[in-house]
Amino acid sequence: MSDTRSKADVIIVGGGIIGCSIAYRLAQEKLSVIVIERDRVGGEASGAAAGILGPQAEADSPDPFLDLCLASRSLYPSLAEELRSETGIDIEYLTDGLLYLAFTDEDEHELEARYRWQSSCGLRVERLSAREAREIEPRLSPEVRWALRFPDDHQVNNVKLTAALARGAIGRGARFLIGRPATKLVVENGRAVGVETPEERLSAAQVVNAAGSWSGQIDCSPAPQPPVSPVRGQMIAIETPQPVLRHVVYSSSCYLVPRIDGRLLIGSTMEHVGYNKKVTVEGIGGLLRGALEIIPSLNSYAFKEAWAGLRPYAPDKLPILGESQLPGLIIATAHFRNGILLTPITGQLIADLIISGKTSTPLERFSPNRFQ
């Protein structure tokens, strides 16, 4: 079977936030795009995430990865506006900033060092006394010693963002084949020329592997598989009748993310347990203890739900972005803890690579071929 419906300029495997972002940018550039999603758009890590856009909060040194994260963060204001006018979806891009709290000597050393190197690099970071921190977030525990405020680290609703990117891509002609797994890459004369699903064979000039934690399971031979494995993250949502926080708040035990709908998200564990999305007593217990250390009065609120997702992880913890050794096959995966943050820049860079063969930001550090 071969007709125009089974052909496209680009086939993207994976309808997570990364696949949707690439599809959106390519469709804007008038390329024909097919996204193949085996289950549900945004049904894996992209739906499970907390939506924190926090490149500064966790960075330990300036490096190309931080540069990539900062560049992506800077694209959010225009992306939020663009998606609102193009799709009608408000992605809840909230710009109140992020607080990182010190409770112990170890926390103090870590935050002190972060404050010093980030200030000297010209990144905005403020040192707040315990009193100043409680003035802006009155429910914080009296045990807080002091805090850093990152005024440029923000948050977004990752579920709405994924939906908006998919809707925007579809609005510009991209086709989403939902409930269809890519079973095999089609290779002819040493080049990727398409993808097989159980129903059909689809052909394209370029194929993008954006299958998240499963991207290493798609046979890319003769190129090596991307070395990606899952890292489980458990999350909790509690209901807060009135807002309890304005900022995203971190401690060394957990983070709290106040959402517009009144939920407070508490995250997240980091567990190498394979393709296992179970929520465990140990995981949830640890998160609740961490949350109560930050805001003791959370005790009285209603528990709403808990879930787990699988972060796509490469051995060096960096994303895998760029052309593989197999011509026609591009990899966009392993965004690990920062896939929501890196969504805008990934869509832009991979679209540039497909359209012009070049990217404005060098991708060598993130090359799929760095593992040989």
Ligand SMILES: Cc1cc2nc3c(=O)[nH]c(=O)nc-3n(C[C@H](O)[C@H](O)[C@H](O)COP(=O)(O)OP(=O)(O)OC[C@H]3O[C@@H](n4cnc5c(N)ncnc54)[C@H](O)[C@@H]3O)c2cc1C
């Ligand atoms: C608990 C948790 C909290 C997080 N918090 C944050 C955060 O606050 N900020 C942040 O920046 N990042 C966060 N992340 C990380 C972020 O969620 C991920 O890096 C990002 O969602 C990865 O997106 P993706 O599209 O690559 O993967 P996914 O969302 O997992 O999407 C991959 C898609 O590919 C599909 N697929 C797989 N195999 C096939 C196949 N053979 N054929 C067709 N389809 C296939 C899957 O069904 C899936 O829909 C968090 C992650 C977790 C789990």
